[in-house]
Amino acid sequence: MKPFIILTLFIMLLAPDAVGAQELSCRLDRDEIHLGLDPHQETIKVYGQAPEQAPIIIKIEGPERPVLVSFNKDNSLIKFSEAEVRGLPGIYQVLTSTPVEEIKPTYWSLLGLNPEHNELRSSAWVRMRQDSDDAYSKWQNDYVTMAMRVKEEKGLYGVRQEVVHRQGKNYWANIPLVRGMPLGEIKVTALAVVNNRVVSSDTKLLKLKPSSILSTAQDLSISGILVISLFMVPIFLLTVAHILELLAQYKEERKRARLLRQISP
Structure with missing residues (x-):
């Protein structure tokens, strides 16, 4: 018991x-x-x-x-x-x-x-x-x-x-x-x-x-696109600024040529 x-x-x-x-x-x-x-x-x-x-x-x-x-x-x-x-x-x-x-x-x-x-x-x-x-x-x-x-x-x-x-x-x-x-x-x-x-x-x-390598490559491609975009933005802005400067010079040259034609007999 x-x-x-x-x-x-x-x-x-x-x-x-x-x-x-x-x-x-x-x-x-x-x-x-x-x-x-x-x-x-x-x-x-x-x-x-x-x-x-x-x-x-x-x-x-x-x-x-x-x-x-x-x-x-x-x-x-x-x-x-x-x-x-x-x-x-x-x-x-x-x-x-x-x-x-x-x-x-x-x-x-x-x-x-x-x-x-x-x-x-x-x-x-x-x-x-x-x-x-x-x-x-x-x-x-x-x-x-x-x-x-x-x-x-x-x-x-x-x-x-x-x-x-x-x-x-x-x-x-x-x-x-x-x-x-x-x-x-x-x-x-x-x-x-x-x-x-x-x-x-x-x-x-x-x-x-x-x-997998494929998914890793996709992640890397996204990161690569982001990095490239960050570098391309300032390059694009500089290119636009250079084009605007060339246009301004072209207009100035045409203006001078027109004035010379008016002054010359």
Whole structure:
């Protein structure tokens, strides 16, 4: 009898997570996309179902990409040392359905809402470009912080609040596509806080591939036409001005010739 009671209590403790995970789903409107020169032209929709009233978090994490950073000693313009930070994902975006302030800070690390991205630091490591053990031991954490700031400035890292839309149990959002996104497999996972516990959906994979040569050529042709047009406008204006000047000279010469004929006997 006692083992049965213990087993029942154990199932009751696990029941909220099991129910929450079953109610939380994640889907993509397509699992492959070809990116050209302007990723903003493409959109990827993530959608699914989640328990009502539960905050929805969508985590987007890309393949690992190294970041080259440099450290200037004592604010000098001369680079003291360079380092290659590895182990960080190429893209790390977190989309929320509610403001971050409405979610308990105790869940931030599990949901990826920590503004310092501390959950990524454990997998990051630094490879020095110069032989400087002292710099590695002193400023390793600074190198990782600098690498994260570089990605934040490029829009590859960040928390986008209140961009996940909800209607009852249904939710949906657009995955932000930015320049510099790494090609490869992007992991998309939905998370929610249910009964004071974090539950997650099955991870979906989004494959990013380079666009075909034809579409790239079309993008390049548009850019080329724009550049040529910008150069041709001043040339056209100078040509028109030169033609007007020649016409003015021609009229002046005819006027002088007419006056000479009138003066001559």
